[in-house]
Amino acid sequence: MRPGRSTSLxxxxxxxxxxxxxxxxxPVLAEAWRRHPHLRLxxxxxxxxxxxPSIIEQKVTGQEAFAGFRALVRRHGEPAPGPGPRVRLMVxxxxxxxxxxxxxxxxxxxxxxxRSRAVVTAARHAESLERIVGVTGSESDVxxxxxxxxxxxxxxxxxxxxLGDPDAVSFGDYHVxxxxxxxxxxxxxxxxxxxxxxxxxxxxxGRVPFLLAAAGLHRPRRGPRMSPRxxxxxxxxxx
Numbered sequence: 001m002r003p004g005r006s007t008s009l010x011x012x013x014x015x016x017x018x019x020x021x022x023x024x025x026x027p028v029l030a031e032a033w034r035r036h037p038h039l040r041l042x043x044x045x046x047x048x049x050x051x052x053p054s055i056i057e058q059k060v061t062g063q064e065a066f067a068g069f070r071a072l073v074r075r076h077g078e079p080a081p082g083p084g085p086r087v088r089l090m091v092x093x094x095x096x097x098x099x100x101x102x103x104x105x106x107x108x109x110x111x112x113x114x115r116s117r118a119v120v121t122a123a124r125h126a127e128s129l130e131r132i133v134g135v136t137g138s139e140s141d142v143x144x145x146x147x148x149x150x151x152x153x154x155x156x157x158x159x160x161x162x163l164g165d166p167d168a169v170s171f172g173d174y175h176v177x178x179x180x181x182x183x184x185x186x187x188x189x190x191x192x193x194x195x196x197x198x199x200x201x202x203x204x205x206g207r208v209p210f211l212l213a214a215a216g217l218h219r220p221r222r223g224p225r226m227s228p229r230x231x232x233x234x235x236x237x238x239x
Contacts, residue, residue: 012042013040014164016043016164017166019204019207022201023201025200025201028183028212028215029208029211029212032217036211036215039211041160041165041166041206041207043163043164044161045133045162045163046162047132048095048123048126048130050158050161051144051150051162052119052122053065054154054158054161055149055150055154056069056072057069057157058118058153058154071110072093072111073091073093075105076097076101077093078090078091079091095124095126098119098120099123099124103116114149115149117148117149118150121148125147129143129144129147132144137159137168140159141155141159144158144159151172152171152172153170153173157170160206165206166204166205166207167202168206169195169198169205169206169208171194171195172191176194176209177191177193177194179209179212179213179218179219180197180198180212182218183217184197185197188219
């Protein structure tokens with residue numbers, strides 16, 4: 001995290017997460033909660049720092065997303081305070097730096113124009129985005145999705161990471177709906193089925209996939225994995 005702004009370590013570690021009102025309603029969830037009674041949703045209160053990697057993760061493999069974000073931080077971030085330079089620990093670029101990155105540099109990072117435009121647009125509205133901290137989940141969702149390039153999945157990822165929103169569900173994710181359906185009914189869901197199934201947990205819907213993930217419950221991965229696009233020299237991102 002960038003220095004110069006107060007940060008609550010207890011909030012980051014989940015002290016403010018309140019599970020009161022959550023009912024497991026399913027023996028699999030009850031067992032997962034019994035085994036992981038101290039699970040907490042942390043919050044960073046740093047909206048832009050959550051938006052940037054979430055946008056970069058859109059519609060690409062995890063390998064491409066993580067490599068692209070790592071390269072962005074390495075090339076355009078700053079050394080972290082304290083022992084940061086010695087251990088090569090970096091903080092992400094700030095809004096002004098993101099706005100100044102030219103289009104061809106984004107291509108070198110293997111971030112296509114649609115995603116780079118979304119990142120730059122978010123950086124241009126960074127000050128107003130940070131004011132989302134503290135508003136309700138539904139209102140934060142509306143404000144986030146008012147920006148071009150931020151849809152339901154990206155908004156949910158930001159709400160989870162920056163705001164610790166227990167009701168945020170990553171609809172549109174390649175795995176989440178299928179995994180929740182498989183774990184709780186034996187059959188994978190699509191997004192519509194997931195939304196219907198999670199309705200009784202309104203206000204805490206995000207805790208259901210959170211608990212299942214903590215318990216390591218997901219459908220068997222028997223099919224072929226999506227391969228990185230071969231024309232991208234992903235190894236160059238780690239230079």
